[in-house]
Amino acid sequence: MKSKGIAYPYVGWMGLFVVAPILIIAVYAFTSAAGGFTLDNFKDMAQYASAFGRSFLLAAVATVICLLIGYPLAYFLARETGWVHRMATMLIMLPMWMNFLLRTYSWKFLLERNGLINTLLGFLGVGPFQMIDTQGAIVLGMVYNFLPYMILPIFSVIEKIDPKVIEAAQDLGADSLTVFRRVTFPLSLPGVLSGITMVFIPSVSTFAISSMLGGGKILLLGNLIDMQFLGNAYNPHLGSAISLVMMVIVMVCMALMNRFGEGEEGVAVL
Structure with a gap:
């Protein structure tokens, strides 16, 4: 008790x-605003279907990029020891020690038309390019801010893989590629799925990154909800309906990922 x-x-x-x-x-x-039961809030969401599609598309792109970058880094980090391991870990974690808004603002200054990147390209006789206030800038901000959330879960799982399992596969004649494809990657799938979840969910609901790097020109779900509660288009009922639907969609995605992860884990054990 x-x-x-x-x-x-x-x-x-x-x-x-x-x-x-x-x-x-x-x-x-x-x-409704009068306090009566209504489904009109969900019907009114149809006009923002493009914002839903854009949010999930950009979040999916950012998640895939984080996976493509994060898995090799996590694998390298798990296989290294000594000062290389400590230095790599510090470089991955160092940006997380700074304020989220400060990290995002730094990219705004780098990407703007007269920013550092366009200035350097100007010395090479290239540009300037329109990099700020674009969907690419938003995806870049998502990847930069959420990449550690992909690396760390994968790293923690790969690090715990018993070296004897790898040695057994090598003793049976498997080359490095086969060992990775048949042993390392299947055993690391729980970390991969955790990383995908930890990156996708904040990416699909972000509003600070899209506001700063998108210039308010690219409407995502986070910005849409923010507008309904704090903007000129004040409508907390519609904002709540959008929030509820987004939360349900995210929970369904998480349930599917967890179900898939359980199945893969069972296959790996077999």
């Missing part, structure tokens, strides 16, 4: 700061 009592503060915290806000959002989503 005493051990159960320890969980009461946590349950109260979750109820107050997680469950209660979700219930409030659900109430707002299914009610």
Whole structure:
């Protein structure tokens, strides 16, 4: 009984700061400004279908790029030791020690028309290019900010793979590529799926990155929700409906990823 009592503060915290806000959002989503039940908020979302598609597309692109960059880095980090390991870990974690907005603002100054990158390209007789206020700049901001969330889960899983398993595969005649394809990668899939989830979810709901690097010209779901609650188009009922639908979609994606991960883990063990 005493051990159960320890969980009461946590349950109260979750109820107050997680469950209660979700219930409030659900109430707002299914009610009108007059307070009556309505489904019009969900019907009005149809006009923002492009924002939904754009948000999930850019988040998916950023997640794929993070995976393509993060997996080799995580593999390298897990195989290195000594000062190389410590230096690589510090370089990966160092940007995370700075404020999120500061990191994003730094890219704004680098990418603007008279920024450092265009200035350097000017010395080479190239440019200037329109890099800021584009979808590419938003994806770049997502990758830069969320890449460590892809690297660290994969690294933690690869590091725990028993070297004897690799040695057994090599003793059976498998070359390096076969060992990676048949042993290392399947065993690292739980980390890959965790990394995909940790990158995709904040990417699809971000609004700070798109506001700073997109210049407010590219509307994503985070910006749309922000507009409904804090902007001139104040409509918390529509904003709650959008938030609720996005949350359901994200939860479905997480459930599918977890189900797929369980299946892959079982295959790897076999």
